Amino acid sequence: MRATIVHESRGRLRLRLRQKNLTLRQADLLETWLKGQPWVREAAVHERTGCIIVTFTGERETVLSALGAFTWAGAEASVALPDHSTRAMNREFQEKLVGKVAVKAAATLFLPAPLRIARVIWHMAPFLRKGLRCLGRRQIKVELLDALSIGISACRRDFGTAGTVMFLLEIGELLEDWTRKKSVADLAESLSLHVDRVWLKNGNDEVLVSIGQVKPGDLVVVRAGGVIPLDGVVAEGEITVNQASLTGESVPVAKRPGGALYAGTVVEEGECALEVKQASGQGRYDQIVDMIQRSEQMKSAAEAKASNLADKLVPYTFAGSLLDLLLTRNVTRALSVLMVDFSCALKLAMPLAVMSAMREAGREHITVKGGRFLEATAKADTIIFDKTGTLTHACPQVAQIIPFNGKNEAEMLRLAACLEEHFPHSMANAVVEAARRRGLRHEERHAKVEYLVAHGIASSVDGEQVRIGSAHFIFEDEKVRIPEGEQEKFDTLPPEFSQLYLAIDGVLSAVICISDPLREEAKDVFSALRRLGVKKTVMLTGDSPRTAAAIAAQLGVDDFRAGVLPADKAEYVAALRREGHTVLMVGDGINDSPALSEADAGIAISDGAAIAREIADITIAADSLWELVQLRQLAMALMNRIQANYRFVIGFNGALIGLGAAGVLPPATSAMLHNLSTLGVSLHSMRALPLPKSGQRF
Structure with missing residues (x-):
């Protein structure tokens, strides 16, 4: 790459390419390549000026060396660009906007009056058709208000006002289309796979x-x-x-x-x-x-309220215009009222605010499927956590093997590994790995192995019935007994560990103690959630009550349930919702899916890449539970923004109606201010919501 350094400061370079006529594809390619470099924090490429702005970490020489070695052919081979370019979309809308403004200016400056009038009448046709369509359906909507204001202005031979109103409506529609498409494109980009x-x-x-x-x-x-x-x-x-x-x-x-x-x-x-x-x-x-467009079906109550309110306010605007006409006999004042409606801003700003929040969440590796789940997150007073893989690191290890009934410790581990290797999950892997580390090899001596979900494994070895699994499976379902004289030994099992129970011919033969370290941040996260208004935190686990109590005490949860099965989790969530609570369920596996589905919003933990395991309404795809705090803060900030949008739209447009009815604002000015306010609140809704940095403590 041949470029000149225009400006330089610590950790930041501004360069200008010597190449002229940078295409949109080349700009996208260069920017994507830059963002993929390990030393880049931020990068932007401006295709019109050929400027590159790079914020970087590390040594300046490393950056300059990499930039000097850049080639277009190399970038084409190493970078994958989507077919849909946000840069191209922005250019298209810029050209449309400039074209409309240029045509309007040229018509106003150079066309004689008869041709300007003919042009206005020609442009009226689509607006009038939409208004007549609403009238035919007996609907009072924004399209009818627009058609009336334009038609009445033309009938009064005020073609200047009619032309200005149509121009402002077209510009407003163009900008609204752009803001919506840009929000969808930004959100889609944040959710893309980025597989290189x-x-x-x-x-x-x-x-x-x-x-x-x-x-x-x-x-x-x-x-x-x-x-x-x-x-x-x-x-x-x-x-x-x-x-x-x-x-x-x-x-x-x-x-x-x-x-x-x-x-x-x-x-x-x-x-x-x-x-x-x-x-x-x-x-x-x-x-x-x-998926994003389908998420319209998952609108939050706030979005639905905005849409319904917008439709309900249109007849009041129409009635206010008629009332003003009857009281003042002034058509201009009545037209000024008709120029203002609440629908555009309310219907556009609320979904844009939600899409912006979803985009921000995506940048933090949080995937949200719809606005109503963000609203549930903001309102939730109870959060339920699965233990293994959610409150723990899901990397269990065998801490101790305690034999019973005169059995040999190594032989019991060998037997357990023999069974568990057929059904790999986190605890089974821990058993198999412990046997491997001890050099305990085994031969396949068992008959068919049967795996019972969330219970354990049943098989037979050398004619003996062997069972391994949870306390519920071993002692309640299989009625396994503890050997005589070993009850005290059983009662003093270490409570800090989870246990796998191994039984042979209905007698307890070994207890395998599994340690699964708790997430270091879990206790602090619970405290932060309480400060953000969560009233109750609950832990659900299949562990014994004694083990669950020990873990709950370490974490500081408000309540816990032990020995629960997947169906029990779902019923517990349903019971809380019947009591009027707004419930979030946080889990990490398929066994948690009934409870995730039952909650107001189900949150899945995935320690892999983003969008790897979307089995819930929201997916936290990172190693830290602090993302749950970030999600809560973002959801609350979103609801605050939606309420602020309500206040602004109702207040500002209400003031425009009042000033128009009083004769202070002419129709064209009312239309211009209304469209500018719609654009302003939409752009404000697209701004990033504040999020704490990853790992930040509260």
């Missing part, structure tokens, strides 16, 4: 390539735990896929050769070769935009 490289299958070899190099028909290898980067079909292999992010299915779906795969879903088990059907940027972006 994939394993491309080339014969018997696999090559790591830039996703931008992948073409339809190529084979891409995807393995368990990986995000599917592109839309396509399974060409080889069998996998199970969690595709809740697009379809809402709460359980993984089996995919065999020929089965469709969608970008952004995650492989739960298996490995496959994906035959690409759509190149990067085509399928996933459109799916996200469609």
Whole structure:
């Protein structure tokens, strides 16, 4: 890259490219490449002036060296651009805006009066058609008010006012369209996958390539735990896929050769070769935009209230105009009232505020599926947490093996690992890993192994019935007894650990103590949530009451429930909601999905990439529970902004109606101020809501 340093300060460079005529694609390519560099904090490329602004960390020489080595060909090979460019969209709207203003100015300055009048009459037709359509449907809407104000002005031969009003309405409609599309584009960008490289299958070899190099028909290898980067079909292999992010299915779906795969879903088990059907940027972006548009069905009560209020106020505006005409006999004053309505600002600003909040959440790796879930988060007085994987790090380890009934400790661990390796989950993995570390190998001596969800494992080994699982499964379902003389030993099991119980032929044979370290920030997060108005925090766990009590005391939760099954969690959430509480449920797995669905807003924990496990209404895709505090703050800030928008729209437009009715404001001025206020409140709604920095303490 050839460029000149125009200005420089600590950690910031402003450069001007020597290349002229930078295209929109080149500007997008360069900006995306810059943002992908490890030393870049912020980067912006201005295509009209050829200027680059880079805020960076590290050594200045490193930055200059990387910029000097930049080539367009190299960027094309390493960077994938979506088909939809926000820069191109902005340019399109700029050109439309400038074109409308230029045509209006030219018509006013150079056209003779008869041609200006003819132009106004020609432009009236679409407005009048919309008004007559509302009248035919017996609806009093904004379109009818616009048609009346324009038609009455034209009938009074005030073509200047009619032309100005139409021009302002067209400009307002253009700006409203731009603000909405820009908000959707920004939100879609924040939710995009940003997968840079994939394993491309080339014969018997696999090559790591830039996703931008992948073409339809190529084979891409995807393995368990990986995000599917592109839309396509399974060409080889069998996998199970969690595709809740697009379809809402709460359980993984089996995919065999020929089965469709969608970008952004995650492989739960298996490995496959994906035959690409759509190149990067085509399928996933459109799916996200469609998801955002579908989220209109999930409007918050505040959004629905704004929309309903806007429609209800239109007849009052119409009645106020008629009343003013009857009282003053002044058509100009009546027209000034007609020029103002509450609908545009209320219907546009509220959804924009919600989309802005969703975009801000996305930047913090928080995915929100609709405005009503943000409203529920702001209003929630009770938050329920699953324990394992939510309040803990989900990396359990075997802390101790306590044998019973004269059994050998190593043999019991060997037997437990033999069974648990067939059904890998966090606690099973801990048992298998403990056996591996001790060098305990085993032969497959058992019959068919049966896994009972949220209970345990049942099998037979050398003709003996073997069971391993939770206390509920072992002692209540299987009626296992504690060996004679060992009750005291059982009663003094360490309460700080979770326990897996192993029984042979109905007799307890070993207790495997599992340690799963609590999240260091959990206790502080509970305190912060209380300061933000949450009245009750609850922990749900399948652990024994004694273990649950010890953990609850460490965390400082207000209440806990022990030995709960998935159905119990859902019923507990439902009971709280019946009592009038607004409830959030925070969980990390499929077993939590009934409770997540039952809550006013279900929040899923995912320690992987963003949009990897969207099994709930909201997904926190990070390692820290502080994101829950950020979510609460953002939701509360959103509701404050919506209330502020209400006050401004009602107050300002009410004042315009009053001034128009009093004859202070002429119709054109009322229309201009109304449209400017709509644009102003919309742009204000698009501004970022304040969020605490990740990891900030409260």
